[in-house]
Amino acid sequence: MKKRILPLVALGVTATLGLAACAGDSGDSGSGDGADGEGKTLNVWIMQGTNPDSTAFLDEVAAAFEEETGAKVEFEEVQWADAHDRFVTSIAGGTTPDIAETGTTWTAEFADAGALLPIDEYVDAEDGLRDDLVEGLEVAGTYDEELYGMPWYAGVRSIIYRADIFEELGLEAPKTWDDIVTAGEAIKAAHPEIMPFPVPGDAEFQVYPWVWGAGGEIATLDGDTWTSELDSAESQEGIQFYTDLATKHGFSSAGATTWKETDLRDAFVAGNVAMMLSGSWTPNAILEANPDLEGKLGAAVIPGKDGDIAPSVLGGSHLSIFNTTENADLAWQLVDLMTTGEFAEKWADETGYFPGVQSAMEEALASTDPLVAPFAQQMVEGGASVPVTPNFGAVQAKKTTNAMMQSILSGQKDVETATKDAATEMTELLNQ
Template structure:
């Protein structure tokens, strides 16, 4: 299954009529049965899980029928925005966690703040819950999460005398990677523009990409904390031959790992499947561990990708919609979903559900220290031009770190406050 770590996308109200997007929120039919229309995203559930859940839900709630439509990721921001502006919106929509603020700003989402207790909000993953809120109100209900881990070659670690279970801090990680980076082996393949990984190192230092004061956002890459995060990234990146001017998709880093003597990459666990597909000889030779933190007691901070469930304000059946969400995000179905799809459940107390899946369990450890990008609709403008990537390349190719950070911070400030 392909993980989508969603970033914010620019959204606009479509001028064309919404066609073939939803069958509408059907009125209760004969016998008082209500039909709840739901949009779920491609690959967020398997066909088998969807069938099992629908049958189980309808058996438990005979007064509600579920009608699920699978949506494509490409163009979904615009499609949701158009649906929210129409009178024909579905009752429940799966949205990328960092998209929720944009949709909430439009006024098109139902405020679910008063339903948090019944939806087990006390122990939601922070990286899903925080971006699901906007201006102090909860609009998005955490659905599932995925985050990056370290995928490593067991055979290369053994050859170098490195025990992955002993890597619990960033300093130990650097020492182990240095030891691995010998004899034709790349200690780590880390492209220069893997900015989500940089975000984790910045958050570990207490910094962020941007900060807000008095309703205005300001880029924060020039803070001491953020610069320390970039300095660590540079140390780690130097222990391999990753390109300094591209990201994880150019070339696809899992394919690079499959082709050569690469000891480690930073990716979601699904990347291991890509490695084996490209080099079947590596089957059984890949392992996982959480990105290490500064201290042994705390895993490294990670960007939490994944989805929230939202209810359009135009839903004709908001109570039935919340009932659907309560079931899908509740204990029983979250555990089944995590096992079926190798996801991290939406709550920290459910992490044990994936204990038997090495990749997912490593994700779950990291997810406990999950973060999201700045929670504002203006962040979409930053990602559209992404000065963070240019900043990283500039520093890695010898630019003055402080000057480059100041320039990138100014670009972030402009983008976030102009929305352009």
Template sequence: MRRRHTALAAAMSLGLLTACGGDGGSGSGDGASGATLELWVMEGTYPDTGSYFEDLKAAFEEETGARLNYQLVPWDEAHDKFTTAAAGDTLPDVSEIGTTWVPEFADAAIVADMSDWIEDDGLSGDLVEGLQQAGTVDGQLYGMPWYAGIRALFYRADVFEEHGLEPPTTWDELLEVGLQLKDLEPDMIPYPVPGSSEHSFYPYLWGAGAEIAVEDGDGWTSTINSPEAVEGITFFTELATEHGLSVAAANTWTEADSLQSFQDGQAAMIVNGAWTVGNLLNEDESWDGKFGVLPMPGKDGGISPSFMGGSLVSVIEGSSEPELAWELVKLMTTGDFADRWSEETGFFPGQQSLLAEYSTSDDPYVAPFAEQMSEGGKLLPVTEKFGAVQAEQVVQQMLLAILSGNKDVQTAADDAAAAMDRIFQE
């Protein structure tokens, strides 16, 4: 079916950058061309994976005459699976690739340079800028943008309305309304501060005008201990340590734990992703109207940046059917299948032409995320080294040390910066 380079495993030492996580499946069929493509996609992004990928498989086989086998891979297993497959010469022909994996996989010759295909088919001018930037290394594009997700502020609209509270638009307002909720709703958690969720924290770092790290010559240097960064870290952690808007249990919560607390009626405000709206409404229709979403409040107004993550679909370097693989990539990332993916998952499409509809939506569960993405979407440091930073949970360890009282903010930030710099220099 395919052959590729071996001896890549040593180059792949960076950790998984989590995003989402469902059930596996595979197709079969007799393609007239005799060719068979293998596709990997990440498990759990789409709740109804079976129908979507079976329909994709049928359409691809009808269009090309080739066979398509697909496999759903859990996000938390995917990085190791790539490493093992690279060493064993068993990588697929096409795979979903998380945006934060691209620098590493390009460096390790896992993903193919797709720039010419994208350009020749007239697609380069219609790509969502953030996803295109995330997929580009040294001027070459290593994946076709598929979908993007972004986080914003969820709040209990029914509780706010009951008490005549206004959703916050600044950091001071966020603190003020949290303190009011603390008194008005003593059985609720006004604002859980999840110490194991880096993405819930970054809006405060970036909102203070700081960066996680910056390019320094041919490498990167951490700036997570800069004065601006310390200001953002301090505001975020003091919501718990000084103002009591959180609970001790949340010190180790992940983003999923925060969402669960919101679903259980415990949390009044949380940071979470656009893709979770559908989960809330599908699991319990009574949620409709009980919660609202707004872009992340800026320090003094406007919007604090939020991490824009997502995925590309890449042709794997060494596929024996590269042109056919590109046809599969196009089928997934453009036209009806791309539009259907966005409609049914709550993620935004990777093409500007498809995104335009969402940008002008008046849906209260769509418009805030579209605004956040267009005005406040931000990427993590685009370096293959940042995967190791996340694998070591450097940011989470910093937050936990502060929230638990083991370190003051500046010390914890200095230690985090030192850990990042060590990784960047390895």
């Protein structure tokens, strides 16, 4: 099977957009009759931890849904850090909610466990909805050729940089790997107090764009057998370039070896970082934390080895319906209300994420905002997924990629040895 399970996101938009930014019906997507919800209540889990305060938004959704159907909605916010264990426990005990936000790497796992309802019939009953789904999220929500997760929102990582420092030094946003090194050397010389491009060792999704940008892959599927390709020549080249930013060029620090993405963001907010990979949802958070950076930020797509766009992990969430629900039709009505039309656009506006349906993305795709447009281009032309398999959760739990990175950054292993060890472990975990 072709390397990247998820093809690059194709939204069918015009080329000019290249210059631009995780089961009823609503009036917006318009299917037929809605379910009668009088006297009924839906229980819904929404993740919290990286999302902004969503209380007002969810209250508005609940009010609109009750007016439309007569049913009440009880939203419960669950911390991302605790969510997976809570899902596993509730699935085992048959105490799952009617609907829950499921991260894109979890949907296949829960579907494989038999906990989710397929929603293809609902989606296909809505006029034009199937073709309106963002392809990357649809693929990530599909398991064994059935759709179990309705695309809700997505985010993608690109490069965020200090535009004021680049302007001061006469630098342009990097378009190639060589540009990153050239800019980093100039920043290092002019501002030795600033890390030009830190390499966080505990940030898995920061690694894969360099693998893909060199033509490598995380893993491939042949029949029923997965094989990790982190040790291919192409993958090794990408990982070598990325780790060299720290070990060869000195653009990072020893402390960054154990950093998570949040640590990287905090260092950027503090003014200690000039370039970093970060998500489309972070510019607003950065400016909120440090208003002095207003007007001093820039964003750019991640360059591949040869100057094209390196794919970046398209993260985000689905809304999934659990098979314990007694009100599947009503549950779909709420899912549809939240993921299409007015509420899809409102959620995107409030969070900085991208909607899960193309029709709600028009504003973002047409944007000329320098902190929106590059992320839109990255998503359209370079959105990709980790292997879509229930077992990838085991890879993440084992921190296979993170351990590989830390062994290289700390000097314990060279790239060849570290990638071979990681590939062996990943292959074993993917085929359990």
